[in-house]
Amino acid sequence: MNNLLNVRDLRHTYVKGRIQTHAVRGVSFEVARGETIALVGESGCGKSSTARLIAGLETATSGSVSVAGHDIADIATDKRLRRLVQMVFQHSDQALDRSWNVERIVAEPLLRMDGLRLSAARTRTVAALNSVGLGDDFLSRRPRELSGGQSQRVAIARALISQPELVVLDEPTASLDQSVRTRVLDLLKRIQEERNVGYVFISHDLASVRRIADRVAVMYLGRIVEIGRTAEIFANPRHPYTQGLLRSEPPIDPAVKWEITPMKGETPSASAIPDGCAFRGRCPIADEACATVDPLLLPVGSTRQLACIHRSVDGPI
């Protein structure tokens, strides 16, 4: 296995009283070094749960996650391995402890993992800040003195200071302005080129995905329904859900008339998942077969996988 990240049949069920919520229902994919995979889908599709499982913040019900050959359970408990996987959170203002200053926030991984003192970590802290375009005048600042873009850069500097090999980015640009968003994405891309770090990029902003991701995995109700290279997914979506998702994005050219054709129906509850294909209630091409067959994620072509009994077999890719 030369992959940086291997996710194998990952499942996660939250139990609260008698209600079981199947947040992740058998997700498998891999990420190579220096590669970015984007997990996209509607709210509640399990992409954030998957992110937390990959980062080792929660323990999966079943299935496995391994990073650079180490099981995530070992990474989460071993201080020497902990640096391998880091994460950048959606709300940068919440992800920074407001009672700490930037220096301690950025240096915390070094203090905890390497047992360094703040003064001994100073050089690396400044270097980490510089790498995200912030000067050492930020060291003594408090989170409340930072703008949204600045606090997300601080969060990125903190995630990178321990030299991780995989960084989980959970909607890192969702709370940012459009202009700041682009700059943060470019920054992430540049850092990836320099350090060959792998990214798992969680987002529902398709423009950001197009900008940063090498591959895209489309998730629906805890499963991947389509996965492939970013360009081919955007150019030629095959799964009816992917097609619906891409149609919901406004066109970049404002002169083009946007034909809004919303997907019908609501996502079923993750605690009452229908038999057969989970998407069939909203699917324009569903028939009786979809009610009985639970579609598997099967290869179509060499770089793409699809979970639809109708689209997997007919038509060339």
Added chain:
Amino acid sequence: MSSIHLATRAASRKRFRLTVVRQNSALITGIVLLFALVLLGAFGPLFLPSPNVTAPGQSLMAPDSEHLFGTDRYGRDVLARSVAAIRLDLMLAVGVAIMAMALGSILGAVAGYIGGWVDDVVMRITDALLAFPGFVLALMIVAFLGHEIIFVAIGVTIGSTPHFVRLARARALSERELDYIPASKLAGANRGRVIFGHILPNAISAPLIQTTVTAGWAILDIAGLSFLGIGIQPPTAEWGTMIAEGYSDILTGKWWPALFPGLLMLLAVLSFQLIGDGLSRRNSL
């Protein structure tokens, strides 16, 4: 149109400034008052007669130029005794409030962050303690343990702790949902680091303000216990014991042995309440 707009804005700004001054004035009055009491307690005894020297011939003398607050029934100088009591009562009250704050905040932060059975145990005990008024609780503890100063301190501390547990726990519950907690776990922080490095510093502001209010209540509790005869024992100069010794003389028109210690106690409690009030308003602003 725009002039009206400007006028209302100016008015609202003035109103804002007035409220700030009013809030600060409570805080400043409290601080000045407390500072004066501390100065008096620290340096007053240097210029006053010993609080425990009895003079049988001079019992219950009305206030005059020699004894500004008069003398009690043993001929002791009431001013000297009232001032000597400042040290004991203030130090005891502040000590008790800080102990209760530290104990309660740590318990609350731990219970709120860890949750589960730890939270259940801590909160059931806290609720059980809250069912009694703090004073009654302190009274029971002191009656059970004994009449030493240290037991009075322990009793009042335990009686004051539950409020801090509730305050800190409530904040810990909301803090633990914020993303900086998983972020610090990813940085390799263990549970203790998360609680003492992150949860507690962010949950401490409300307990800190509560500390001053608690110090005021602690003075009343300590004096109350002593007044009932189960707290600090005579002949130690303490406001509660002084009032207890002096109140029967009020009936015969000798009001000064009970009034003056009561007055100083009132000022001390008031100063803590004003500071607490001023701080909590500033905090919520």
